[in-house]
Amino acid sequence: MAFFLCGVAKAQTSSRPVPKNVEHPEDPFAGDYRPPVVKELGTSAGQVRVIGLLGARLAAGTQPVGQGTVEFMTLPILGLRLSSTLALGSEDPSSLFFAIGPSLHFFPYRRLDVSMFAEVGPARFALDHGAAWSPMLSTGASLDLAISGYWFLRLEGHLAWAVYDGGGEAVTLFDPGGTLGIGFGI
Amino acid sequence: MSKTRVLVIGAGPAGLSAATRLLEKAPGQVEVTLMHMGHHLGGKASSYEDDEDYTVEHGWHMMLGFYRKMRGLMGRAGIDLDKTLVSMKGNAHPFEPWSGKIHTLNWKRSTLSFMGHWLAYSGLPLGDRLNFGRFMAQTFIEADRGGDLTRHDDLCFRTWAIERGLKPHITRYSLFRNFREAYFNVPESISAYHMLKSMKLMSTPKRSEMFVVRGGFSEHVWGPIGAYFEKLGGTIVPFSLATDWVYEGRRITGVRIGRPDSSGHDEGMSAWKQKHLPIKDGSDSVHTNFDSVISTIPVAVLAQMNREDARMWASPYFSRLSELRSGVTLSMTVHTKQPWMKYPGPVFGLPAPMGIAVNMTPYWNEYKGQNIRSAIHFMGQEGGFEDWSDEQIIAFTLDNFSGVGALGSIRDAGIRYLEFHRNRSAFEQLMLCEPGVQKFRPGVRTPFLNLYVAGDWVRNEVDLICMEGAISSGAQAADTLLEDMAA
Numbered sequence: 271m272a273f274f275l276c277g278v279a280k281a282q283t284s285s286r287p288v289p290k291n292v293e294h295p296e297d298p299f300a301g302d303y304r305p306p307v308v309k310e311l312g313t314s315a316g317q318v319r320v321i322g323l324l325g326a327r328l329a330a331g332t333q334p335v336g337q338g339t340v341e342f343m344t345l346p347i348l349g350l351r352l353s354s355t356l357a358l359g360s361e362d363p364s365s366l367f368f369a370i371g372p373s374l375h376f377f378p379y380r381r382l383d384v385s386m387f388a389e390v391g392p393a394r395f396a397l398d399h400g401a402a403w404s405p406m407l408s409t410g411a412s413l414d415l416a417i418s419g420y421w422f423l424r425l426e427g428h429l430a431w432a433v434y435d436g437g438g439e440a441v442t443l444f445d446p447g448g449t450l451g452i453g454f455g456i
Numbered sequence: 457m458s459k460t461r462v463l464v465i466g467a468g469p470a471g472l473s474a475a476t477r478l479l480e481k482a483p484g485q486v487e488v489t490l491m492h493m494g495h496h497l498g499g500k501a502s503s504y505e506d507d508e509d510y511t512v513e514h515g516w517h518m519m520l521g522f523y524r525k526m527r528g529l530m531g532r533a534g535i536d537l538d539k540t541l542v543s544m545k546g547n548a549h550p551f552e553p554w555s556g557k558i559h560t561l562n563w564k565r566s567t568l569s570f571m572g573h574w575l576a577y578s579g580l581p582l583g584d585r586l587n588f589g590r591f592m593a594q595t596f597i598e599a600d601r602g603g604d605l606t607r608h609d610d611l612c613f614r615t616w617a618i619e620r621g622l623k624p625h626i627t628r629y630s631l632f633r634n635f636r637e638a639y640f641n642v643p644e645s646i647s648a649y650h651m652l653k654s655m656k657l658m659s660t661p662k663r664s665e666m667f668v669v670r671g672g673f674s675e676h677v678w679g680p681i682g683a684y685f686e687k688l689g690g691t692i693v694p695f696s697l698a699t700d701w702v703y704e705g706r707r708i709t710g711v712r713i714g715r716p717d718s719s720g721h722d723e724g725m726s727a728w729k730q731k732h733l734p735i736k737d738g739s740d741s742v743h744t745n746f747d748s749v750i751s752t753i754p755v756a757v758l759a760q761m762n763r764e765d766a767r768m769w770a771s772p773y774f775s776r777l778s779e780l781r782s783g784v785t786l787s788m789t790v791h792t793k794q795p796w797m798k799y800p801g802p803v804f805g806l807p808a809p810m811g812i813a814v815n816m817t818p819y820w821n822e823y824k825g826q827n828i829r830s831a832i833h834f835m836g837q838e839g840g841f842e843d844w845s846d847e848q849i850i851a852f853t854l855d856n857f858s859g860v861g862a863l864g865s866i867r868d869a870g871i872r873y874l875e876f877h878r879n880r881s882a883f884e885q886l887m888l889c890e891p892g893v894q895k896f897r898p899g900v901r902t903p904f905l906n907l908y909v910a911g912d913w914v915r916n917e918v919d920l921i922c923m924e925g926a927i928s929s930g931a932q933a934a935d936t937l938l939e940d941m942a943a
Contacts, residue, residue: 286875288854289848292851294848295847302633302807306626316620456583456586456587
């Protein structure tokens with residue numbers, strides 16, 4: 271078979287004139303190119319929410335605490351929280367608390383959202399005879415107010431419960447508290 | 457023992473792949489004839505020279521790093537890959553209407569380096585960048601994790617993305633719109649399966665690296681592969697347009713063929729204007745010299761064959777094929793007297809119908825040493841602009857690109873050559889990867905025992921509408937036929 275069939279064939283085409291000042295209908299997709307504007311608020315599936323909070327715990331008077339929380343939203347209403355809480359006051363029985371647990375959001379995609387959570391994890395207790403780690407359970411509720419598509423304010427209240435070794439005797443701790451902070455959800 | 461006579465219809469990537477594979481794997485056992493309608497090899501990925509000796513492509517094509525089968529075939533055909541292919545070095549340039557600027561992304565980096573590059577990317581505001589980045593990372597993980605990705609086929613990728621927390625407004629950025637545009641799927645939506653499969657195949661910088669050929673694909677790729685096929689003992693029969701199947705029971709006994717009318721490719725026109733190609737009077741005949749057929753005819757053409765045969769088209773297999781829709785692609789080449797658009801990778805995100813452009817001046821050998829300062833290849837799809845004239849589409853495209861501040865007016869750069877074609881004929885159309893399309897795509901086997909189908913529209917291990925998909929499907933059809941021969 272002739273090689274030209276496998277090579278490059280000639281075609282009877284050539285340069286076209288360059289059209290100028292041609293009237294045309296309106297672009298059917300003009301709306302697609304408008305600048306995107308963030309309108310979406312609240313939780314959605316797949317979202318990662320990073321929150322920094324400051325507040326107080328009340329078990330030993332008003333003791334300041336700082337808290338960092340990362341929340342992975344598996345569904346728009348169901349999140350997985352990873353929290354760490356650091357006592358900023360010297361009187362707080364629990365100085366450090368790492369916790370993991372689910373959260374349930376009642377109003378996803380909305381500016382105002384209420385959620386409940388339960389977390390469990392190790393807590394460090396500073397005692398006279400040294401430090402000890404014990405499991406601690408914390409439950410509570412959050413109120414989120416979206417201030418933009420990505421930023422939100424969070425008010426959180428919780429009650430922590432733990433039983434720890436207080437120098438040979440079991441000590442039961444009920445520690446209510448509240449925090450306020452700001453979060454960023456992507 | 458007599459050889460099995462195999463007729464391969466179509467000389468695009470699938471046909472060339474199937475035909476060479478048969479002779480490579482079963483030399484002495486098969487006699488292969490490659491029949492095709494045109495005067496140049498490559499099908500929808502072909503190129504040809506025009507009256508001014510410039511190479512014209514049916515549409516701009518690139519090869520990606522994951523095109524392993526295509527590289528393999530090129531290598532076996534004796535093509536020097538190092539000399540033929542040139543990397544675009546991972547550069548891509550999205551135009552974002554919100555900023556009015558062309559931005560630059562570079563994929564050819566390690567994961568960590570790309571994360572830093574992405575954080576500094578100026579094409580999206582920070583919050584959107586973080587959200588999009590988180591979504592894409594999650595998507596790549598999901599795509600790469602394995603499992604049956606076809607379960608995502610019923611959803612469009614946009615909905616799929618929003619369900620996974622991508623902010624809906626982000627889907628309006630060019631960077632996201634390009635997922636559809638890259639497959640010429642606009643204005644239709646694209647199936648989430650096709651996007652996930654793309655990401656699975658392009659999950660590393662090496663596999664997603666973009667390569668272009670040093671010139672037209674027919675000259676540099678398909679021609680040498682055709683010559684290799686002939687060297688293996690195959691026969692190429694051009695100018696033969698298959699119009700109907702002739703069958704008895706469950707066997708194809710003949711293929712009705714005709715010579716395309718002189719208004720077509722055999723006389724050298726770039727593209728027929730009509731959907732159904734005319735046949736030259738008196739050229740109609742029935743080809744029967746085969747035992748089995750591998751058809752790589754595009755689905756839009758196949759769906760027109762035996763149209764009067766109501767029984768055939770009412771059958772579950774063929775009625776299912778009728779559901780596969782195809783889109784019309786557009787292609788334009790502009791040469792300028794002054795340099796214009798000096799970006800090293802594709803610029804995309806300009807308004808449809810032709811929103812993607814590549815400056816091929818640094819890549820094509822034929823542009824070197826000529827008085828061409830820029831050779832820009834534009835591409836897109838006709839959807840939504842069916843009623844616009846060629847002149848309207850050309851002017852609209854030139855005006856859109858000229859409206860980008862960083863580029864300046866292409867008209868002022870002095871246009872010395874402009875070629876445009878609109879691939880409206882059924883044989884030029886690309887299957888649309890619409891949501892839900894996977895269930896309608898056939899496999900290699902057909903209800904006819906000696907008819908096999910191949911092409912990027914047929915299910916295959918790649919499953920994407922691209923050259924690698926076609927080549928993979930062609931190889932699969934050849935393997936299946938040989939298995940059936942051995943059984």
